Amino acid sequence: MTLAGSMRLIVCTLVVLGGMGLATRADEVNDYPTVARSEYVFGCLKANGETRQAINQCSCSIDVIASLLPYEGYVTAETVLSMSQVRGNLGGQFRSSEQATGALNELRRAQAEAEVRCF
Numbered sequence: 001m002t003l004a005g006s007m008r009l010i011v012c013t014l015v016v017l018g019g020m021g022l023a024t025r026a027d028e029v030n031d032y033p034t035v036a037r038s039e040y041v042f043g044c045l046k047a048n049g050e051t052r053q054a055i056n057q058c059s060c061s062i063d064v065i066a067s068l069l070p071y072e073g074y075v076t077a078e079t080v081l082s083m084s085q086v087r088g089n090l091g092g093q094f095r096s097s098e099q100a101t102g103a104l105n106e107l108r109r110a111q112a113e114a115e116v117r118c119f
């Protein structure tokens with residue numbers, strides 16, 4: 001094989017490997033299911049006036065949150081928010097747990113960043 005042929009093979013291999021790396025990172029960033037993104041946007045629209053501008057801002061917001069908080073963390077925080085509204089001992093455990101507070105703080109930081117970037 002000639003030097004030019006070897007170089008072509010190396011360049012092609014690097015391009016393929018680089019593309020695979022980009023696809024992997026894109027999957028990591030986009031690990032939120034469409035349903036979760038849609039639910040967030042619908043709730044955000046209700047809170048922000050249901051205008052075309054709000055659609056853009058709310059879509060931007062969930063994209064920022066997804067880039068900062070893995071989906072697992074988002075689900076945990078949403079569960080904590082939901083369960084903390086339950087009265088009694090069970091709800092109290094979600095309101096006072098250090099892990100629950102940490103999950104909520106992560107979500108709130110991501111939401112604050114989304115607010116700054118998108119609204």
